[in-house]
Amino acid sequence: MTTPLLQITDLHASLPGPPTVELLKGLSLTLNPGEVHAIMGPNGSGKSTLEKVAAGHPDYEVTAGDVLLRGESLLEMSPDERSRKGLFLGFQYPVEIPGVSNAEFLRIAANVRRKERGEEELDPFDFQEVLDEKMKLLDMDARYKDRGVNEGFSGGEKKRNEILQMAVLDPAVAILDETDSGLDVDALRVVSHGINAIRGQDNAVLLITHYQRLLDYVKPDFVHILSGGRIVKSGGAELALDVETRGYDWITG
């Protein structure tokens, strides 16, 4: 039997108070190699919390359940360890870091992984080739290399930059939080093309989205509806279409 890449079991997580607010209330989800899953749900259902908890954001506290990456629990790991183990988070609102060049940041992040795997680190020249290839995939202008990380990028450029990072870091599991928000149709197509190019039989992708339109470009194998901190319905790609036409009320009651 194949080991799942990501296995979330009965996950409970809270924002410590006072008052303590429980946001995830028994979420379970399994991503096998080669699969693309989409999580949809109304505002406040816990979609972004799931991503932040998976990433190890210090604001959240896990009170029960587990998150396993290739069978190994992530919960005791620091955010950077989780990343080096192969987890990637595409943020809804990527932060700007003026003064850190995008290319240099990506090279450091790529080398951290290579070091972890016992591979030789890439010097700026070798990394340039890797970066150029990935930037071409995302139709990104060379000027984004030297600018500060996300500095002065438009909403769409930031999302494109998230997918560029995903392409460079080659994660086992990518959780992409509302990557489609703020994108016009052309940018959505480019970003989707990037995600499709990266997805493969060795990795898995979890798309968190409000809208069906991303799923027109990145076909999910499974769609889950999150409500009240747990998954209340799962189905195939057609479930997203149902949500688009009928809303969430028929599922969440």
Place this chain on the structure above:
Amino acid sequence: MSGDTSLTAPPANMRAVHVPDVPEALAAAAAALRAASATPALQAFRAAAWEAFARLGIPGSKHEDFTYLSPADVKAALLRLPAAPRAAMVEGEAGGALTTLDFTDGGLAAFTVPENVDLHALAGDDMPEDLAAAWTQLAAAEPDIPAALAWSLAQQPLALRIPADVRTSVRLHFAGQAARADHALFLRLEANADVDVTIEGDFGADTFSNTAIAFSLAPGAQVRVMQADAASGLQMLKLRFDLDRDARATCLSVSTGSRLARLAVEAGLNGPGADLDVRGATAVNGENRVHRHLKIRHAAPHGTSNQLFKAVVLGSARSSVDGTVVVDRGAQQTDARQLLQHQLLSPDGRADAKPRLLIHADDVKCSHGATVGKTDAAQRFYLESRGLDTATANALLTQAFLGEALDVAPANVRAAAWETLSAALHEGDAS
């Protein structure tokens, strides 16, 4: 340059000026220096500067130009006695592409001057009258106490004139082990001259180096100053910029501090369209001190000024930035920005920032701000989520923080500056 060192008579400016709190020995030493002046111009200059100092006096504990410094340290440094006057000037070389002036213990030890640059000494008989007059006027009105003393006590006040349309580089190096060394320089850039200036120091731990340098820019002239504090000693440096129409000055100061490292920048945007960009990048650790005092005055319309000072404080170190922008009544359409930022990374460190705006015109854009904080938690989490451990993420954020101030410099200067700053940031890491 003339080496005329003969004493000239009569001593026209010899009247004693009493300065409260100044010991007789210092006043006598200053008077002796004035008496030994080789030319009337030098004597008049020293007398004007001493009178300016006499008006200002020694700063007390409440003096707002020295708010964040130890009054006792400042007073002890300023009251140190100057060395006895030197009689002779060193022979330099003409030619080459670069002007270099190397000072040791307050005296000019070596110099080179290209054919297209004029070097004049106030002690020499070839000092142009217009330069001497402009400089003396400036010294007479000097508002900065250490600078007034530097003008008064410098052994060899020197002026450089960069003729119109000349593009050149100037390297100023101050070194020494003496208890006190005062330096005075005046750089006149004629119309459209374009000059790169580097200012560096290398002092003994107990040396007090007190330097004043004035830049006078004719219309369209440009100067880029890259200044680095020495790693030790008591250092006071005043840089003054007077900008005529469309003149541009950029100044980057890099410092890791020392027992006392004070930089005062005073700038007058006196002609329409003048542009000033003053930056500071400081990384201060251990017991070191770095103080920056800025006064920018917009006196003409359409001027632009930018102040960006970044300092990282570790250990028990201290950093302060005290910056004032004044916009005169007639300086409409001024665009002035000021940002003074500290990363305070240790519980025993101290960071002070005082941004001030005094606006007397009604059609201007002025922004100012000051921040003191740690590295940004959201930025750190973002980097960690990409696999960088906390220490690496913090180091990158600190580098980025300082890097913003450095980006005004060419790549080689940035690299050297970062090497210096990085060493201070990692001081004590191994222990």
